Amino acid sequence: MRNTTALIGLACFALPHTPLLANEAPIEEVIVVEKYSKRTILLEDTLSVSPDTAQLLKDVPGGNVNGNGPLTGIPQYRGMYGPRIGVTVNGAAIAPAGPNWMDPPLSYAAPSQLVSLEVYRGIAPVSVMPESIGGAIVSNTKLGDFSETDDWQRTGRVSFSGQTVNDASLFGGMASFANQSHHIAVAAMSEQGEDQSFPEGKIRPTEFDRQRGEIAYGYRRDAHTFELGYTRNETGNTGTPALPMDIDYFDGDLFRANYAYAGDSWSINTQLNASELVHGMTKYHLRPAPQSPAQWRQNTTDVDNLGLHVTAQRDDNLGHWLLGADYQQEEHDGLIDNPNNPMFFVEGFNNASREVVGVFVEREHRLTDYLVSEIGLRVNHVTSDADAVDATPARMMPPAMMLRDTFNATDRKADDTNIDATAKVWWSQNENLVWYAGLARKNRSASFVERYLWLPLQATGRLADGFTYTGNLTLKPEQSNEIEFGADWSHKQFSMSPRVFFRDVDDFIQGTPSANASAVMMVRMMNMANGTTNPDPLQFNNVDARFYGFDLDWRASINDQWSISGLLNYVRGERRDIDDDLYRIAPPNASIQLNYAAQRVDASLELVAYDDQTHVSHTNREAQTDGYTLINLTAAYQFSDRLRLVVGAENLLDESYLDHLAGYNRARNPDIMLGSRLPGTGRNAFLRADIAW
Ligand SMILES: [Cu+2]
Secondary structure (H helix, E strand, C coil): CCCHHHHHHHCCCCCCCCCCCCCCCCHHHHCCHHHHHEEEEECCCCCCCCCCHHHHHHHCCCEEEEECCCCCEEEEECCEEHHHEEEEECCECCCCCCCCCCCCHHHHCCHHHCEEEEEECCCCCCCCCCCCCCEEEEEEECCCCCCCCCCCEEEEEEEEEEECCCCEEEEEEEEEEECCCEEEEEEEEEEEECCEEECCEEECCCCEEEEEEEEEEEEEECCEEEEEEEEEEEECCECCCCCCCEEEEEEEEEEEEEEEEECCCEEEEEEEEEEEEEEEEECCCCCCCCCCHHHCCEEEEEEEEEEEEEEEEEEECCEEEEEEEEEEEEEEEEEEEECCEEEEEEEEEEEEEEEEEEEEEEEEEEEECCEEEEEEEEEEEEEEECCCCCECHHHHCHHHHHHHHHHHHCCCCEEEEEEEEEEEEEEEEECCEEEEEEEEEEEECCCHHHHHCCCCECCCCCCCCCCCEECCCCCCCEEEEEEEEEEEEECCCEEEEEEEEEEEEEEEEEEEECCCHHHHHHHHHHHHHHCCCCCCCEEEEEEEEEEEEEEEEEEEECCCCEEEEEEEEEEEEEECCCCCECCCCCCCEEEEEEEEECCCEEEEEEEEEECCECCCCCCCCCCCECCEEEEEEEEEEECCCCEEEEEEEECCCCCCCECCCCCECCCCECCECCCCECECCCCEEEEEEEEEC
């Protein structure tokens, strides 16, 4: 079993503590690319109780999270978020069922279920996944593993946790039976919480409710391994106060099948996945309903995902070749209606589909004992299509009729061929210092929302800026050209990994004031009919953007028990075609942790500081925020091999603050004005017990 020292200091990420040239290691192993190119978070070792896996990204340099609700954290990495960040869950790239990403891909990896989270530092290799222009996150559920003998072995674990800020509780457990050839595991999880508190009241609605079950089977013979897995996800009433509706349900069935062959110099990895996700959301069941019954709305959506990822790796004396191909398909439907009016309907998306076929080759090559390179090339063919749409407004209001008829009369098929290339190099100057440089050109084609949203709606696939949007059938792919530099410096007692990056994105897809007269007129007519004051709509268009900044993590050990570690993040996102900043970019921030780790005890005191965000988007009418400082405290005690208790407090001083990435309040609430930025949560005390056998 895991022992306390493995939990060293609550450091959730694996920093390169050890000197690069271990005495016993042959000189060939001087540079282990894996060590520098990503950060791995083992959730088993983290002491968090958040139900939202994305929150853990704050422990990674460059990482942050855009929060739209308690289960709806959207990863942000170096200023990019949404579909620009590639995410896989057990090998699957999941297109969310919610057109507003109420179920971001990472929400299908629940933190209570023993997940490992690998966050690529900077430029992600082309082999990891297609279209990951902003970065890549790979998560895998850990449900035990094969043992080394023929005898069956049993392992298991249950976790309980509770927290005070929202009276949330969680129960999770897993059991695994394995010998050297077979491996069976089952896992289940149930969690719920009430509305979150902040110093001036409650954030409504932020209740949540989620159940999940998982079963996996693995078979191993010689060099061959087969695995099958199935996950059932049921999310119930869950608030998303930054969005116009709340979650009624998410029902998901996720299947996966893997085959791996590990030969002497060849290895093959095949991952097949399919999922069916069904979703309902409303404007009236969790938040105060609109006064007029005519304005009640519910939206039911679904997506079918199918994916295949195949790689073959050949190792040689100087590195390895990686060849591969992948396929991703998603197909979406969405229907808005009103339970008070059976006549009313809006087909938001009808069979909107997107397909990516990719082939790639990657070479990791040791040029000298001190110089290693990784070169990658990928070609993606992206096609998308959508069927004709209809809606009651389009039968009654001329501008909606015009939008529908134009959409239906246009060729909606789109097809792009995108070529990505990456080149990275690591140079070990001495045993304590490795220099790094990376260069990449990557592309992303428009998402189905950006392309096929035909009526001005607040369905933006992540933005939550309060604007209505329409899509654009003629969007060109985004093309990102990036360069990054850094160093990994590690001494016995001190290590530090800084990176600077600079990225120009041509044809960046961004909402700009709509030039479509019908869309503008439609929004104005709806304002008159409903007494609302929605601004004129935006339309997704190609603009030019730039991202730059730096980030680093560091650690210093004071003695065997005490250490200090920290993060520092700075990113800017700007438009290049006009004088404006990009929307919803993390403010400069830093954290410092004082860690204590002894035989049975782990404790940490953390100081998190966010600066003002004054670089805001005028196009998206984004409000500035002030900086703030939070103090968090955690302690874990290992009673025995079987039992560990964790206690902690987040926002210990009950600081009142505004999280720049939290979005704006869209639900009527006596404690928070409509349209004002959502506050951060107040003091949260938590307790967690892990029992393992
Ligand atoms: Cu939704």
